Amino acid sequence: MKQYLDLVKHVMENGCQKGDRTGTGTKSVFGYQMRFDLSEGFPMVTTKKLHLKSIIYELLWFLKGDTNIGYLKEHNVKIWDAWADKNGDLGPVYGHQWRNWNSEEIDQISDLIQELKTNPNSRRMLVSAWNPSVLPDTTKSFEENVANNKAALPPCHAFFQFYVADGKLSCQLYQRSADIFLGVPFNIASYALLTMMIAQVCDLEPGEFIHTFGDAHIYNNHFEQIELQLSREPRPLPKMILNPAVKNIFDFDYNDFTLVGYEPHETIKGNVAV
Numbered sequence: 001m002k003q004y005l006d007l008v009k010h011v012m013e014n015g016c017q018k019g020d021r022t023g024t025g026t027k028s029v030f031g032y033q034m035r036f037d038l039s040e041g042f043p044m045v046t047t048k049k050l051h052l053k054s055i056i057y058e059l060l061w062f063l064k065g066d067t068n069i070g071y072l073k074e075h076n077v078k079i080w081d082a083w084a085d086k087n088g089d090l091g092p093v094y095g096h097q098w099r100n101w102n103s104e105e106i107d108q109i110s111d112l113i114q115e116l117k118t119n120p121n122s123r124r125m126l127v128s129a130w131n132p133s134v135l136p137d138t139t140k141s142f143e144e145n146v147a148n149n150k151a152a153l154p155p156c157h158a159f160f161q162f163y164v165a166d167g168k169l170s171c172q173l174y175q176r177s178a179d180i181f182l183g184v185p186f187n188i189a190s191y192a193l194l195t196m197m198i199a200q201v202c203d204l205e206p207g208e209f210i211h212t213f214g215d216a217h218i219y220n221n222h223f224e225q226i227e228l229q230l231s232r233e234p235r236p237l238p239k240m241i242l243n244p245a246v247k248n249i250f251d252f253d254y255n256d257f258t259l260v261g262y263e264p265h266e267t268i269k270g271n272v273a274v
């Protein structure tokens with residue numbers, strides 16, 4: 001994953017020291033883009049071990065339209081725990097906006113699949129998680145915002161667009177805010193997987209995943225972990241195999257995903273800024 005290591009180097013060399021909402025401090029750049037050709041392998045970072053199980057369950061949870069961490073907890077996935085209220089709710093975050101935009105029963109994922117199947121030349125195949133009407137009030141706690149029907153956090157991966165050419169499906173994501181050490185490896189794998197799943201159910205081949213960033217940052221308490229990753233030699237990319245029998249995007253289940261040949265360097269721990 002040269003693309004990821006290039007991003008890391010770029011931000012370490014060119015980033016500005018910048019304060020942030022969480023009070024941790026970051027090195028940050030504004031605007032950057034990476035491209036992954038999905039025919040070259042599945043883009044999983046190899047310079048540390050990634051917990052693919054969390055990535056798959058999180059994506060299945062988004063696709064269900066679920067915004068309560070109960071389902072994640074059932075499967076031992078903890079990555080959303082820090083922001084949920086006492087009932088496990090996060091308010092109208094990703095899953096809600098994808099499947100029931102602004103609570104108006106607009107199912108952006110079903111509409112996208114329909115458009116891909118019937119009008120693949122369309123330039124309007126977007127899904128937006130960004131909804132100004134549910135943005136949280138930053139003077140209030142996560143808990144208070146959720147009680148007011150606001151999202152606990154504004155979406156980081158804000159919207160994405162699909163593109164079909166030569167029978168191949170590509171996806172471009174705009175991520176407004178990107179935690180390069182913890183979140184970005186998850187986000188790359190998650191959207192690469194979503195692109196493969198949608199390609200399969202629309203009888204297309206996976207093309208490219210293009211990852212475009214707004215504020216791309218490395219938290220000050222991740223520098224040591226980042227240097228360790230830069231000292232490691234990247235390994236060959238694994239392959240992701242989907243169960244070919246699945247033809248409906250909402251029918252995928254954890255057992256339909258098989259990752260082959262993932263031989264990463266060992267895990268590196270880091271604290272998440274809340």
Ligand code: THF
Nearest residue numbers: 051054079156179182183184186268269270272273274
């Ligand atoms: N907030 C911050 N500060 N960083 C983020 O990456 C982030 N997200 C989501 C929402 N807010 C964020 C949450 N996603 C981990 C990974 C992804 C997250 C949150 C946390 C994490 O701690 N990963 C560890 C453990 C993995 C595991 O337990 O499965 C890791 O080592 O990768 C980004 O969208």
